[in-house]
Amino acid sequence: MSAPNPNSYNDFDEFRDQYQQQAIPSELPSQPMPPLATYDQQQPHLPIVYPVPVPICSYYPPVASYTQPKPKRKRKPSNPNAPLSQPPTARPKPRQSAYALWVGNIPSNSPIDSLRTLFATKDIESIFMIPRSRCAFVNYKSEEGVVAGIEAFNQRGGQIRSNKLVVKRRTKDPDTDSPEPLTDSERSQTSSPPLTDRYFVCKSLTVRDLEVSRENSLWSTQSHNEAMLNKAFRDGSNVYLIFSANRTGEFFGCAKMIEPIPPKEKTISSVITTSSSHVYSPVITMTPSSGEIPAGRIVHDVERASLFWEVLDSVSKPVEEESNWTSPFRIQWLGNRNRRVHFSETRHLRNSLNSGREVKVARDGTEIEPSVGRTIVEMFN
Numbered sequence: 001m002s003a004p005n006p007n008s009y010n011d012f013d014e015f016r017d018q019y020q021q022q023a024i025p026s027e028l029p030s031q032p033m034p035p036l037a038t039y040d041q042q043q044p045h046l047p048i049v050y051p052v053p054v055p056i057c058s059y060y061p062p063v064a065s066y067t068q069p070k071p072k073r074k075r076k077p078s079n080p081n082a083p084l085s086q087p088p089t090a091r092p093k094p095r096q097s098a099y100a101l102w103v104g105n106i107p108s109n110s111p112i113d114s115l116r117t118l119f120a121t122k123d124i125e126s127i128f129m130i131p132r133s134r135c136a137f138v139n140y141k142s143e144e145g146v147v148a149g150i151e152a153f154n155q156r157g158g159q160i161r162s163n164k165l166v167v168k169r170r171t172k173d174p175d176t177d178s179p180e181p182l183t184d185s186e187r188s189q190t191s192s193p194p195l196t197d198r199y200f201v202c203k204s205l206t207v208r209d210l211e212v213s214r215e216n217s218l219w220s221t222q223s224h225n226e227a228m229l230n231k232a233f234r235d236g237s238n239v240y241l242i243f244s245a246n247r248t249g250e251f252f253g254c255a256k257m258i259e260p261i262p263p264k265e266k267t268i269s270s271v272i273t274t275s276s277s278h279v280y281s282p283v284i285t286m287t288p289s290s291g292e293i294p295a296g297r298i299v300h301d302v303e304r305a306s307l308f309w310e311v312l313d314s315v316s317k318p319v320e321e322e323s324n325w326t327s328p329f330r331i332q333w334l335g336n337r338n339r340r341v342h343f344s345e346t347r348h349l350r351n352s353l354n355s356g357r358e359v360k361v362a363r364d365g366t367e368i369e370p371s372v373g374r375t376i377v378e379m380f381n
Contacts, residue, residue: 097125097139099146100170104135107163112136112298112309113287114160120293121148126310132247137170152292198237199373200229203364207245210252214337218328219255225365226326230260241331242368242376244360251341254377255331264327282306335380349375 103115112129119127119138123145129136140146150167158165202221204210213219219241221229232239239257244250282301287309289295296311343360351359352369359372368376 096128096137097141099140099143101138101140101146101149102135102168102170103138104166104168105163106134106136106165107161108134110160112307116287116293116296116309118153118156118158118160118165119149121145121152122292122294123148124294124311126308128308130247131307196237197240197370197374198232199240199242199368199370199377200225200232201362201364201366201368202241202243203362204243204245204252207248207252210243210245213243213255213331214253214333217330217332219331220325220328221261222364223324223326226261228365228367229257233257233260240334240373240377242373244362249343251343251346251376251380253333253337253339254335254380255333257329258332259330261329262327334377339380341376341379345379346376 101119103119106115106129108131112127115127115129115136115138121140123141125139125141127136127138138149140149146169153165153167158167202219229239240254241257242254243252245252282299285298285300287296287298294311294313296309298307298309300307343358346359349359349372350356351362351366351372353367354362359368359376362368
């Protein structure tokens with residue numbers, strides 16, 4: 001153990017002696033207190049006022065108002081003279097061709113006139129644009145017109161607003177929203193043996209047609225679906241229809257057939273009467289000719305979400321379309337009427353009767369595999 005430092009002890013002793021030599025005062029200095037005021041000079045005592053708390057109910061409505069159910073809105077009685085989910089008797093449609101190009105990667109909000117400038121030749125017929133999918137179809141009169149259209153596209157830059165477009169020859173793609181009839185080979189691939197429950201996709205041009213159908217419990221489909229639905233119904237199957245409106249990205253609802261589709265001769269007169277009261281007025285803009293680009297017109301049908309351009313030489317007068325649609329038949333709507341099933345909710349469902357594609361990829365009249373169809377119907381409950 002090391003020896004202590006003697007210097008530290010000497011310093012401590014010096015400080016101790018210094019403090020002991022200081023004199024300690026015996027009394028502390030006293031300070032005079034102020035005189036107390038007499039009773040007359042005192043200020044009167046005022047009552048202390050505290051803020052009164054405001055009840056919570058004055059700020060917020062009663063809790064019962066949140067729990068009370070909303071009063072049910074009275075439904076209007078169904079009008080027998082309302083449109084029976086029929087298309088208008090006459091409306092302009094783009095002329096389709098077997099010689100066409102598919103154009104993709106179109107910038108958003110691009111005018112259809114920019115496509116006309118890129119692809120127009122002397123053999124062009126029409127351009128059908130799908131803004132929601134950012135794609136379009138360019139129709140020509142012949143195979144030579146398709147080749148000339150591709151050459152014109154490459155010579156004119158091949159882009160819109162510095163965005164390079166993708167061009168392919170048109171193939172049959174069921175992902176397009178245009179309801180096209182199935183071929184015989186496609187029907188044979190999607191056919192299945194009679195089952196207890198069968199499910200079909202029904203495409204509608206507008207949501208309003210589906211709302212009218214829900215009120216009237218009636219529906220009218222395309223003529224090429226009549227034999228298929230009637231056969232499924234007469235085989236003793238429960239036929240369920242899953243509805244979707246074009247370009248909505250969701251399933252609107254589901255219904256069950258309660259009768260076969262009646263012959264058209266019995267109800268064609270009433271269909272014409274009711275559908276004639278449903279008037280559509282698309283916006284038509286004329287486009288002049290410029291060099292090799294022929295004159296034409298742009299037809300924008302907002303209600304039908306249809307936008308196309310066509311050459312004036314190929315413009316045909318609107319024709320009666322009753323022959324393309326069946327007579328109205330009775331259906332029973334199922335599930336919650338306010339429930340919508342977005343396509344993102346069915347992304348995991350694949351339809352084995354449609355080459356294993358997603359269930360959202362379907363045309364009007366496409367049959368769905370029973371287990372997948374039953375799953376979608378249960379989503380509406």
